[in-house]
Amino acid sequence: MEELEKLIEGCKLGKRDAQARLYRLYSPELFGVCLRYSRDQTEAEDTLHEGFMKIFRKIGQFSHKGSFQGWMTRIMINTALGKFRNRYKVQPVEDISAYDRETGENEAYTNLDTDVLMKLISELPPRYRMVFNMYAIDGYSHSEIAGMLEIAEGTSKSNLARARKILQNKIIEMGFIDKVYAK
Amino acid sequence: MQNNTNKENIDQLFRSKLEGHKVVPPPGIWDGIAADMDTRKRKKRAIWIIAFSSAAALLLAFMAGWYFSEKITETETRYAEEIKTIDNNNDFSKPEKAATKEEGIEKDYQTNELSTEQEPTNFAHTLKDTSPLPAQKGKTTPIKIQQIESVENDKIKGILAFLKPTGLYKLKSKKPSRELIAMNTAGFSDADRKIIEANLRNMPENDDEKNKGQWLLGIQASPAYRFEQGGSGTDKADIIYSVNQSGATPQYITNVTGGVKFEYRTGKRLAIHSGVNYGEIAQRNASLGVSFTGHNWLNENFGTDAMYSPGESEKNSIPETNNTVVATNIGLANIEMPQGTELALANRQNTTYANEVTRNTEFEQQAGYIEVPLILSYSIINKGIGLYVLGGINTNILTSNNVELVNNNEVIGTGKIEGLNPLTFSSSLGLGLNYTLGKRLNLSVEPTMKIMLNSLSNEAIYETRPYTVGVYTGLSYRF
Numbered sequence: 001m002e003e004l005e006k007l008i009e010g011c012k013l014g015k016r017d018a019q020a021r022l023y024r025l026y027s028p029e030l031f032g033v034c035l036r037y038s039r040d041q042t043e044a045e046d047t048l049h050e051g052f053m054k055i056f057r058k059i060g061q062f063s064h065k066g067s068f069q070g071w072m073t074r075i076m077i078n079t080a081l082g083k084f085r086n087r088y089k090v091q092p093v094e095d096i097s098a099y100d101r102e103t104g105e106n107e108a109y110t111n112l113d114t115d116v117l118m119k120l121i122s123e124l125p126p127r128y129r130m131v132f133n134m135y136a137i138d139g140y141s142h143s144e145i146a147g148m149l150e151i152a153e154g155t156s157k158s159n160l161a162r163a164r165k166i167l168q169n170k171i172i173e174m175g176f177i178d179k180v181y182a183k
Numbered sequence: 184m185q186n187n188t189n190k191e192n193i194d195q196l197f198r199s200k201l202e203g204h205k206v207v208p209p210p211g212i213w214d215g216i217a218a219d220m221d222t223r224k225r226k227k228r229a230i231w232i233i234a235f236s237s238a239a240a241l242l243l244a245f246m247a248g249w250y251f252s253e254k255i256t257e258t259e260t261r262y263a264e265e266i267k268t269i270d271n272n273n274d275f276s277k278p279e280k281a282a283t284k285e286e287g288i289e290k291d292y293q294t295n296e297l298s299t300e301q302e303p304t305n306f307a308h309t310l311k312d313t314s315p316l317p318a319q320k321g322k323t324t325p326i327k328i329q330q331i332e333s334v335e336n337d338k339i340k341g342i343l344a345f346l347k348p349t350g351l352y353k354l355k356s357k358k359p360s361r362e363l364i365a366m367n368t369a370g371f372s373d374a375d376r377k378i379i380e381a382n383l384r385n386m387p388e389n390d391d392e393k394n395k396g397q398w399l400l401g402i403q404a405s406p407a408y409r410f411e412q413g414g415s416g417t418d419k420a421d422i423i424y425s426v427n428q429s430g431a432t433p434q435y436i437t438n439v440t441g442g443v444k445f446e447y448r449t450g451k452r453l454a455i456h457s458g459v460n461y462g463e464i465a466q467r468n469a470s471l472g473v474s475f476t477g478h479n480w481l482n483e484n485f486g487t488d489a490m491y492s493p494g495e496s497e498k499n500s501i502p503e504t505n506n507t508v509v510a511t512n513i514g515l516a517n518i519e520m521p522q523g524t525e526l527a528l529a530n531r532q533n534t535t536y537a538n539e540v541t542r543n544t545e546f547e548q549q550a551g552y553i554e555v556p557l558i559l560s561y562s563i564i565n566k567g568i569g570l571y572v573l574g575g576i577n578t579n580i581l582t583s584n585n586v587e588l589v590n591n592n593e594v595i596g597t598g599k600i601e602g603l604n605p606l607t608f609s610s611s612l613g614l615g616l617n618y619t620l621g622k623r624l625n626l627s628v629e630p631t632m633k634i635m636l637n638s639l640s641n642e643a644i645y646e647t648r649p650y651t652v653g654v655y656t657g658l659s660y661r662f
Contacts (some may be wrong), residue, residue, distance in 0.1 A: 014224075016217065016220075019217075019220070020213065020217070023213050023216065024213075027207070027208050027212070027213070028205035028206060028207045028208070029203060029204075029205050031205075031206045031207070031208040032201070032203070032204040032205050032206045035206055036201060036204075045208065045209065045212055048208055048212055049212055049215055049216055049219075052216050053216060053219055053220070053223075056216075056220060057223075113200045114200050114201060114204055117196070117197055117200050117201055118201065118204070121197070121201070132197075135194075136193070136194035136197050136198055137194075137197055137198050137201055137202055138202075164193045164194070167193055167197070168193055171193075
C-alpha cells in the first residue's frame with residue numbers, strides 16, 4: 001500500500017518511470033473496463049489512451065480517501081461515456097435490428113465465459129451497453145446513470161431491461177444458457 | 184418470479200465474469216500516451232517560456248524607463264562630496280579624481296570607511312553639522328582600495344544603493360519607505376548608519392508621490408467644429424417643409440465647449456479622466472424666406488407644385504395657432520410663428536414673388552448637452568513635455584433645446600426640436616500634449632475627435648450623428 005502511495009506521489013510529480021509503472025500495473029484491468037464500454041477494440045484503445053492522459057493530468061486531485069483503482073475506473077467510465085455522448089449526438093438513431101442479428105457461427109470458445117460475454121456486451125446497442133455495464137457490473141444506480149447519461153431514470157430502466165432481454169436471448173440461442181445457469 | 188431470477192442471473196453472470204476482467208492492452212498504447220504527455224509538457228513549457236519572456240520584457244522596459252527617466256540629483260551626491268571635504272581636511276590619502284560620478288562616490292566611500300574606523304566619534308559629529316573638522320594630521324596610513332574592496336564590497340554596495348535613493352533600492356522594493364530602510368541598516372557600522380540617516384532626511388519628499396497615483400483637478404475648453412457624417416435625414420422628409428428647400432445648406436455653428444475635469448494618474452503611463460462639460464450642437468440656416476402675408480402664402484403662390492406646396496396632411500399640420508413644423512438635419516423643428524407670417528422655404532428665383540418674401544431670416548436650432556466623459560489616456564513620452572494618446576466614451580445628457588427664427592436681430596419665432604434623444608453617446612479619440620508649469624500646475628492640449636455613436640434624434644428618418652473636432656486646452660492642479 002505504501003508502495004502505491006509512492007507511485008502516486010511519483011506520478012503527481014510527473015515522473016515518467018512512475019507513470020509507466022502505474023500503467024503496467026493497472027492498464028489490463030482498466031482496458032477490460034474500456035472494452036466493456038466500447039463497440040470494438042480500436043475504440044477501447046482510444047478510451048484507454050484518453051483515460052490515462054486524464055488520470056495523469058488529474059492525479060494531483062486524488063486525495064487518498066477512496067480506492068485509487070475505483071477512482072481510475074470512474075475516470076475510464078467517464079471517458080467512455082464522453083465518447084458515447086459525442087457519438088450519440090451525431091447518430092441519434094440506432095438500428096437496433098442490426099444488433100438483433102444472429103451471432104451465427106458457432107465459434108470454438110476456448111475461454112467461453114469471459115470472451116463470449118464481452119462479445120455479447122460489445123454487440124449491444126451503444127446505450128444499452130452503457131446502461132447494462134453501469135448497472136449490472138459497475139454498480140451504479142438508475143438515478144446515477146440517468147445523471148451521467150443525461151437521460152430519464154425510466155429510460156435507464158427500460159434500456160436495462162432491453163439489454164438483459166437481448167443478452168438472455170443470445171445466450172439461449174447459443175445454447176449456453178443451461179451451462180451458465182448450472183454453474 | 185422466474186423472470187426476476189432470470190434478470191438477476193443475467194446480471195450476476197456478467198458481473199461475476201467481467202468485473203475485474205483483465206485484458207492486456209496492445210504494446211503500442213503506452214508509447215502513444217508517453218508521446219502525448221511529452222507534447223503536453225512541451226506545450227506547457229512553451230507557455231511558461233512565453234509568459235516568462237513577456238514578463239521579463241515588461242520588467243526590462245520598466246527598468247529602462249526608470250533608468251533613463253531618473254537622473255542622479257545634486258542632493259544624492261552631496262554627502263559623498265562632504266565626505267571628500269572631510270577626507271581632505273584630515274589629510275587622508277587624496278581621492279583620485281573620479282572618471283565618473285558613481286566611481287567617485289565609491290572611492291570616497293572606501294576612503295571614508297577607513298577613516299571612521301579610526302575616528303568614529305569625530306566623523307559622526309562631522310556628519311551631524313557639516314562644518315569641516317580641524318585638521319588632524321598624521322593619523323592615517325595610505326589606503327589601498329583593493330584591500331577594502333574584498334572586505335567591504337558588499338557593505339559598500341549596500342550603502343551605495345541607499346546613497347542613490349532613486350536608483351537601485353527601488354528595484355528591491357516596490358514601495359520604498361523610510362522605515363524599511365531604517366530597519367535594514369542593521370549590520371552597518373555607526374558611521375554607515377549616520378550616513379544613511381542623513382540621506383534619508385534629505386530624500387526627496389515627493390519620491391513616494393511619483394510612484395503613487397495622482398489626482399488632478401482642472402478646467403478645459405475647446406472650440407467645437409462639427410461636421411455631418413454622410414447624408415442627413417432632411418431629404419427623406421420632403422413631405423413637409425424642409426430647411427434644405429431654402430437652397431442654403433444648414434451649417435453647424437462652431438462654438439465653445441468646456442468644463443471641469445478630474446484626472447487620476449494610476450502610474451507613469453495610465454490615467455483616467457472624467458468631468459462635466461457643457462456643449463451645444465447648433466445649426467444655422469441663413470436666408471430663409473418668411474412671408475408676412477399669412478399662412479396661405481405658399482399655397483397661393485406655388486399652387487400645385489408638390490415640391491414646394493404643402494400637401495393635405497401638411498395643411499392640417501399648420502394649425503390656427505400658426506405652429507410650423509420644419510424638417511431640419513437634426514430633427515423636426517416645431518416653431519410657433521407670429522400670427523400672419525408664414526415660412527417661405529422655396530428658393531425658386533421667382534421674381535414675381537421675390538419682393539413679397541424677405542429672405543434674410545435665420546433659422547437657428549440649438550441642443551445643449553452636459554457631457555460626462557470617461558477617458559483613458561496612455562503616456563508615450565513623459566519627459567518635460569508629455570505626449571499621450573487618449574480614448575473613451577462620453578455620455579451626453581440633453582439639457583436644452585431651442586429653435587429660433589431671427590430676422591434682423593429680432594427673434595420672430597421660437598420653438599423646439601422634436602424627438603431629440605435625451606441621452607446620446609459619443610466616442611473620443613485624440614492625442615494629448617502636457618507641460619508641467621511649476622510644481623503643481625499642468626497645461627494640456629488635446630486635439631480630439633468625437634464621433635456620435637447614436638443618432639441625435641430618436642426618429643428613424645433623422646439619422647444624424649455629427650462628429651466633432653476640437654482642441655481641448657486645459658489647466659489642471661495636481662494634489
